[in-house]
Amino acid sequence: MDVALEFRSTLAEWIGKLGVALQPLSERLAEPLRQRHCLHADETPVRQLDPGQGKTKHAYLWAYRSNHLDQGPAMIVFDYQIGSAGAHARAFLGTWRGHLMVDDYAGYKALFADGVTELACLAHVRRRFFELHAANGSPVAGETAEARLQRRQAQARPVLVNLHTWLQTMQQAVAPGSGTGKAIEHALKRRPALVRYIDSGTLPIDNNAIRPIAIGKQNWLFAGSERAGRRTAAIQTLLVTARLNGLDPMQWLTSVLERLPTCPNNQIDSLLPLQKSTPL
Incomplete structure (x- = not known):
């Protein structure tokens, strides 16, 4: 010893x-x-x-x-x-x-x-919804910055616009103090910083x-x-x-x-x- x-x-x-x-x-x-x-x-x-x-x-x-x-x-x-x-x-x-x-x-x-x-x-925002779902049942390598920016503008921007609209709609349909309500509120509050990456080909997404x-x-x-x-x-x-x-x-x-x-x-x-x- x-x-x-x-x-x-x-x-x-x-x-x-x-x-x-x-x-x-x-x-x-x-x-x-x-x-x-x-x-x-x-x-x-x-x-x-x-x-x-x-x-x-x-x-x-x-x-x-x-x-x-x-x-x-x-x-x-x-x-x-x-x-x-x-x-x-x-x-x-x-x-x-x-x-x-x-x-x-x-x-x-x-x-x-x-x-x-x-x-x-975005992973932090996703995690809140993912954890609620888990509890309640509820090709980019080597890409240039220019190509990544074009893809983000063409593919990510429409998705994020639709996501924002959906979150605003759902916010009216759920109880503000519920787990889902808090997750939605968090996502909406963070929106300006969450979508900033789509105007750049070099900023990270998460x-x-x-x-x-x-x-x-x-x-x-x-x-x-x-x-x-x-x-x-x-x-x-x-x-x-x-x-x-x-x-x-x-x-x-x-x-x-x-x-x-x-x-x-x-x-x-x-x-x-x-x-x-x-x-x-």
Whole structure:
């Protein structure tokens, strides 16, 4: 038992040192990410050990991902924070002003009032109706942006117009406080941000590109501290970005740890887990 505990402690120490070593790369990756004109964002609760209380408390892993329809390598950055206040998103994005794909969380509203353009997730709207139905019984790869825009105008726009008309009609026929009534109200309220994508060939239609974050957190119980959470975020930032770019995370990590101690600051971009490790 003592050997097992000692091994676990040693392994945790190694991971902590790994997070410290990779932190500069994670911070650097956030800079080119904020140069993209369209981003996905999501916040998900995680558990953090609460010393002295004998229990855990809520912390949040904020995730920011590049748009998969953009040109250039894919990027994702995790930002570990002890709260869910919108101020954390505003602090991370800083002066960035682009299109932001999010759910309907109120914490993002201040960004939209300050020049960021809101994109709403059609999958979130669909989910409310799908869940009600489940409970009550009730070819685009490789497409150019120009072709995608034409198809959206020709096919998606009429569907969305008809959907809006249908929702308005159904709203008069259902009880406002019912599950269906709330789902309809949510869809109508989000309409401007939901349909914005049809006037572009590069804006995303939903926020599903960021879903693996919420799924991945199920593989660990809690962060031992805020500092440990930030180190975990740095590690996940780089390993998930490597995977998004078709790199083997283990091979990339091994190579970077060998080169990192002697890499000059002006060549740090060569260590980033992108398809083309060139200065950004």
